Amino acid sequence: MSVEEVQKNRAASVFNREQLESILRGRFFYAPAFDSYGGVSGLYDYGPPGCAFQANVVDAWRKHFILEEDMLEVDCTMLTPYEVLKTSGHVDKFSDWMCRDLKTGEIFRADHLVEEVLEARLKGDKEARGIVEDANAEVDADKKKRKKKVKQIKAIKLDDDVVEEYESVLAKIDGYSGEQLGELMVKYDIGNPVTGEPLEPPKAFNLMFETAIGPSGQLKGYLRPETAQGQFLNFNKLLEFNNSKTPFASASIGKSFRNEISPRAGLLRVREFLMAEIEHFVDPLDKSHPKFDEVKDIKLAFLPRDVQEAGKTEPIVTTVGEAVNSKMVDNETLGYFIARIYLFLIKIGVDKTKLRFRQHMANEMAHYAADCWDGELQTSYGWIECVGCADRSAYDLTVHSKKTKEKMVVRQKLDTPIEVTKWEIDLTKKLFGPKFRKDAPKVEAFLLNLSQEELEAKSEELKRNGKIVIEVEGVEGAAELDDKFITIEKRTKVEHVREYVPNVIEPSFGIGRIIYSVFEHSYWNRPEDAARGVLSFPPLVAPSKVLLVPLSNHKDLQPVTKEVSKILRKEQIPFKVDDSGVSIGKRYARNDELGTPFGVTIDFESVRDNSVTLRERDSTKQVRGSIEEIIKAIRDITYNGVSWDEGTKNLKPFVSQTENDNE
Amino acid sequence: MSVEEVQKNRAASVFNREQLESILRGRFFYAPAFDSYGGVSGLYDYGPPGCAFQANVVDAWRKHFILEEDMLEVDCTMLTPYEVLKTSGHVDKFSDWMCRDLKTGEIFRADHLVEEVLEARLKGDKEARGIVEDANAEVDADKKKRKKKVKQIKAIKLDDDVVEEYESVLAKIDGYSGEQLGELMVKYDIGNPVTGEPLEPPKAFNLMFETAIGPSGQLKGYLRPETAQGQFLNFNKLLEFNNSKTPFASASIGKSFRNEISPRAGLLRVREFLMAEIEHFVDPLDKSHPKFDEVKDIKLAFLPRDVQEAGKTEPIVTTVGEAVNSKMVDNETLGYFIARIYLFLIKIGVDKTKLRFRQHMANEMAHYAADCWDGELQTSYGWIECVGCADRSAYDLTVHSKKTKEKMVVRQKLDTPIEVTKWEIDLTKKLFGPKFRKDAPKVEAFLLNLSQEELEAKSEELKRNGKIVIEVEGVEGAAELDDKFITIEKRTKVEHVREYVPNVIEPSFGIGRIIYSVFEHSYWNRPEDAARGVLSFPPLVAPSKVLLVPLSNHKDLQPVTKEVSKILRKEQIPFKVDDSGVSIGKRYARNDELGTPFGVTIDFESVRDNSVTLRERDSTKQVRGSIEEIIKAIRDITYNGVSWDEGTKNLKPFVSQTENDNE
Structure with missing residues (x-):
């Protein structure tokens, strides 16, 4: 083929x-x-x-x-303390909206529920109007099936403007707040889809798994x-x-x-x-x-x-x-x-x-x-x-840096120095200890971390009142400082180094979702038999690369099987041996389902001349060559990006009678 | 070398x-x-x-x-529901003993505390007796250092029989129960090692991280x-x-x-x-x-x-x-x-x-x-x-099987059938439904899961009382069954299949501990300079295999560096380029610390004749060959288990003046 x-x-x-x-x-x-x-x-x-x-x-x-x-x-580490995820925003914002049915105890995800109920109503409307769904809509239908919350589609015709309204809501479904979802549920009378009973208004449910680190139980953490x-x-x-x-x-x-x-x-x-x-x-x-x-x-x-x-x-x-x-x-x-x-x-x-x-x-x-x-x-x-x-x-770097007071910046040496004008604050440090005692470091850190805007405002406050008043986290009462303690000035300087917080470009892969999608994209059935499924994985990622198939259980074939196994193991090419009694065709069919790209058949000729047959999963094409040639072809096609035609061009085609043998 | x-x-x-x-x-x-x-x-x-x-x-x-x-x-999955770990025994037994200091809130691990305090007293005793510790004891001293609970060793002489008693306790320290540890703490007056204050008696602290799975918060799970x-x-x-x-x-x-x-x-x-x-x-x-x-x-x-x-x-x-x-x-x-x-x-x-x-x-x-x-x-x-x-x-298979009622056995076809005599129970199933209603399946499962010993006992009970009484988990009240419901008999049968629960041999590796130990085992200092540390990792596991070192920043060297990089990347041999201005010796020294086994130096001769120098980390030996020869040697030594001498036998030795150059 x-x-x-x-x-x-x-x-x-x-x-x-x-x-x-x-x-x-x-x-x-x-x-x-x-x-x-x-x-x-x-x-x-x-x-x-x-x-x-x-x-x-x-x-x-x-x-x-x-x-x-x-x-x-x-x-x-996966275990992460509360403070880190508070700073990153996950504690406050990494939530979905959930609604509880107080009678049954069932819990629904609010956006999915609204989406599903409105989609079901639109589908019922189409049924009532006698509209046949197209192939594209089938995908949506399927999507509904997975959720299994709405058990039944009722063929009820809706007003045209209601249809339009529902469609507009569905187009924006990912963007609603909890409050808005609650309003939609009231407006469109969306309750428990089985009993019809009303639900509690949406509540934020944080999606992180919480745990306690250490024996005191007081250090809260998340996965x-x-x-x-x-x-x-x-x-x-x-x-x-x-x-x-x-x-x-x-x-x-x-x-x-x-x-x-x-x-x-x-x-x-x-x-x-x-x-x-x-x-x-x-x-x-x-x-x-x-x-x-x-x-x-x-x-x-x-x-x-x-x-x-x-x-x-x-x-x-x-x-x-x-x-x-x-x-x-x-x-x-x-x-x-x-x-x-x-x-x-x-x-x-x-x-x-x-x-x-x-x-x-x-x-x-x-x-x-x-x-x-x-x-x-x-x-x-x-x-x-x-x-x-x-x-x-x-x-991310900015919020963590702000929280921990640890600078997270890149320092770039400038070829041409530049003039920079900015607000600066000087502290008369010897006065801080006597006045603030153990709080002195906190007050100093607070002042040194003021932003340009804050410094400008404080400079005006100092000029206006002769002092500034600040509230420092962890320090009791407000702190007052006059111009003996601090100087705030706008200064122009020549800088030889540029300091910046880098931006982050983040490609982020959900491996499980990709794997499942590849399963779907790789799956097909042989035209001659709808029950024969094939997973056409690229050889590079196929779980096992080679199925080793001795033609029969005859003991004369065993030394060659062992020899090929030994070489494959040495070359670290994952393989399986199937020396079960069933037909070759059946053994290949079982491995088509596992996505194994290559089959190597060992027969009585192999014993005589060291040649074996190589079979390609998708085309079921077969070629014949020495053990060394066949393994080289497998390695080149699997790991070196060589095509089947290129990798087997020096090997003889082989015609088999066994492929469609379904005993 | x-x-x-x-x-x-x-x-x-x-x-x-x-x-x-x-x-x-x-x-x-x-x-x-x-x-x-x-x-x-x-x-x-x-x-x-x-x-x-x-x-x-x-x-x-x-x-x-x-x-x-x-x-x-x-x-x-790492997330594991409560029931599974309850069955495996971890919920009840996977604990250490902890003691709390009610005044300071500090928490101590009881066995470690007893061990450490007694060891400190023995050490103080030795000091008082003027005994100098040997090298072996240094390891113990070091062990103490890490824990940092006992801050000070006091040179106090103990009675000879106390010394003997302490040593006997230390030899058995891993085997004490919480209660026994508590008794030792009272007997030897062991409290908070800093304040001397007494601690709460040891309490079991389960070492699993707990969390709740799902939005209801009711499905308890562990990591x-x-x-x-x-x-x-x-x-x-x-x-x-x-x-x-x-x-x-x-x-x-x-x-x-x-x-x-x-x-x-x-x-x-x-x-x-x-x-x-x-x-x-x-x-x-x-x-x-x-x-x-x-x-x-x-x-x-x-x-x-x-x-x-x-x-x-x-x-x-x-x-x-x-x-x-x-x-x-x-x-x-x-x-x-x-x-x-x-x-x-x-x-x-x-x-x-x-x-x-x-x-x-x-x-x-x-x-x-x-x-x-x-x-x-x-x-x-x-x-x-x-x-x-x-x-x-x-x-493990037995307890899970018992809990879930799912058989976990191997069925072995017997070449020679064997006679087996065992207790069997027959149920008159049609009577169970009317009597036990929804509980019938539970009662039936309970009876069918009785062990040989239990069946024998129940058979006697049935003979003696004309009925048996059982308590089934999840069924209210005791269930009574007479001989209309059940028959229990010892029968001899010929069996063609042997059924057994396999035993499990479990090799279990703590990768982090192994890695740290390899760090220690691999680390040494060059005799000529104690500050020059080397991590002599086997090439197979070294983080990077090759350091590519152009002799200088001269632009003529760049094409060769690029060429070698390209080949290494294609061969998937991890490498780093160090084209910083510092001396070659310093660049190698930096990479000795990273355990990089090979250095490849590119010089002006490389530009003329495509040859480069290969340097081995531990011996600092150098050889010269073509780019292809050198990369083949690196690959063979790193991945194919070839020794340095074997892998470089066809290459010319190279004498360098740069190794001890420390600018």
Whole structure:
């Protein structure tokens, strides 16, 4: 079968999620955790093939990003004290809105509930109007299915203006506050979808798992909701490690946690998940990227903010260079990473026709972010955010620095010194001790940390009143200082060093979501038998690379099987032996389901002349060569990016009678 | 310098922990987490070299164990519901004893406190008697230093019988209950070592971090204290994945958590740590191992139980084969893994003279364990348990199976059927529904899960009273059943299948402790300059393999540097470029501290003839060859186990004037 035929067959295959999930669970790619104890929603274990696939994806990620770009990898703790996440804003803002049904005790996520109920009503309206849903709408229907809160769609016709109102609410559903969601629920009479009973108004539910560190129980901590904070807190050490050179990037791969209110979409919404995050620290005045030229001609599907605001979903397909030129994407570094994310996703098996980059709407974006694009993958659950790529500006370093009084800046030696005019404060330190005693350091630190605006205001206060009055955290009562204690002046100086807080560009990958999407994108059925599922993983990330198949159990074949096993083990190419009695065709079919890209058949000719057959999973093409030639082809195709045709061009085609043998 | 000279120099180097730690922190191998927020004891972040070292150790572990032995790797969640850890015994027993000082609020770990105070008194006694401590005692002194609870040693002479009593208590310190520790504290008047005030009696403090899963706050969970439970719970799926073949092993690499009362020994006692665990499932009647012959001649230092009970610490050095033969080590599989652990530790840089296997004392071992050996590494903190290797018997599968009613057994087809006599119970199911209604399934399950002993007892009860009375969890009141409901009989049957709960051999690795020990074992100072520290990591696990050093900043050298970089990147050999202005000697010295095994110098001859110099870290030997030859040597030595002499035998020796140049 040619490459084109394979593509045709894959395209013609009708996707069936139940069938895929039955394979994924049956072959133990993953399974609900603790299922013999009744399970815990949102928690999954990866079995051997899922675990190997994940390890290969992580390894590919490390090589594609960390090694290729000389990033500084760190491994920070998951346990995080309260103060850190208070400063970062997570304690106050990392929440979803939940509504409780006081009678049944059920808890709903407010935005999902409103969305689902209105979608169900719109669907009922369409049914009542006799409108047949199109293929696109099927995706939405499917999305509803996963949530399983609305059990029944009632065919009730709505007024035209109500339909319009519902649609407008749904378009903005990600942007409502809790109060607004509560108002919508009252206005549209949204209660428990099963009983119809009203619910409590939405309450903020913080999504972090809380715990206590140490035996006193008094040090409150959380499980980290992202790996980013650990990287920010180590900024100064990383900068020093990098010999103070910028720009540079740190990276981290590890588990993060979100206590989802009601997780229901398999691997797509889980409470414990693997993330891979990059924090690229860059000069806010220069966000160009030295390697941008290497990616500028890559064409991608962009869904910018203005298109979405116009209620459209048709992406703009253009080059990364053009996207940055036109200012659709804010800067070169952001554009560079978007392109690199694309290249990575394609490498590990994402279908490029099911990938788009969607810009965050103004109301979705964190208030500090300069720009943010999500790499979204299309699945049977709809378009899923799998990678975020945000410009976080100087926010994180600034808030941590302010809280801890530890400077987090880059010092750049200036070729040409510059004149700078700014407010400065001088303290007569010898007077502070006698007056403030043990509080003196706090008062001094407070004064030295005043911003330019604050210094200007205090200077006026001092001029006006002959003294200033300040309230210092941890110091009882207000502190009064006259001009014997302090001098505040505007001064002009020549500076040889420029000091700045770098901005952060953050590509952030949800590995589990990407893996599940690749499962969907890789899955198809052989046209000759709808029950024969194939997972067409790229060899690089396939859990096992080779299935070793002795033609029979005959003892004469065993030495060759051992010989090939030994070489594969030495070359560190993961493989499995299947010497079960079943037919070769059946053994291959079982491994098509595991995504094993190559089969090596050992027969009686192998015993005589050391030759074996190599079979390619997707095309079922077979070639024959010596053990050494075949293993070289496997290695080149798997690890060195060589195509099948190129890698096997010196090998003889082999025609088999066994492939469709279904005993 | 020859290999022998290097060994002599390393042996002559006086170990200085402060100096090593200053390098490890200064070069950001690791750092206290959240230190700008004041830090949290027991939490550490790994910086770039530590993170790369850790990744290389994990990679070596995966290849040495999982790939080599075809183990089934799984990745299970860290969040674990209460019920699972209640069943495993962790909720009730995974605790240390803590004492609170009600006045100061300080909390002490009881066993450590008793140990430390008695050791301090013994030391004071020695001082009073004018006894000079020997080198061995220095290790203990150092151990005390880390804890920092006892600030001062008072030179007070004790009675001879008190000295003897203290020493006897210290020898058994790991075996006391909380009550016993409390009695010791009263008897020996042990209070807060600073104030002398008495403490509250010891209370059990559970070492698991607790959290709530889901929005209701009612599903209690913990962060896992080990990765083992996830593997046990997936036993049936793993057995099926392995086509029901046994023995087989699962493996898992991931973080676990212990809320230590008072962690103080750097990376050796932390609250969040990376573990690598293997669960090898084996027939309890046959613990032989097919590959035992491959390891039986390996000689190891064993410290068995009886030697320890005799108060000795001199290990028995013998082969693994002899250890199993003599029954010192319980069985072949346990012996096989002990040998494989040894081979792994040596491979990643453990000093084999600082490794021993210590058998658990009877009072240390879990009550269900058949045998347990700890791989201990000698460090400046004393002998540290880094790897456990336990035979957990059938305990875990049995308790989970009993709790969940899910059978976890291996079914072995018997070549010769056997006659088996056992108690059986038959239920007249149609009577259960009418009598017990919704409780019927619970009552039935209870009866079907009775053990042989219980069935025998119930059979007698039934004969005696004409009925049996049982209490079933979750069913109100006692259930009464007469012989219309049940029949209990002893029957003899011919069985063709043997059903058994496999035993588990568990090698369990604390990766962080191993890493820190390798840091200590690898560290030495050059004899010519005590300030020049070297970390002699094996190339396989070194964070970076190559330092690329252009002789100067001259632009003519840049193309060669780029060319070598490109090849190294393509070959995926981690490297760094140091083109800073400082002398070559200084650049090498900086990288000796990072453990970089190879230096490649690019000079003006390189521009003319494509040749470069390769420098070996430990011997500072240099050879010259073409870029291709040098990179081949680096690859062979790093990844293919080739020695320096073998790998460079075709290259020309090169004499440099730069090594001791310290500008």
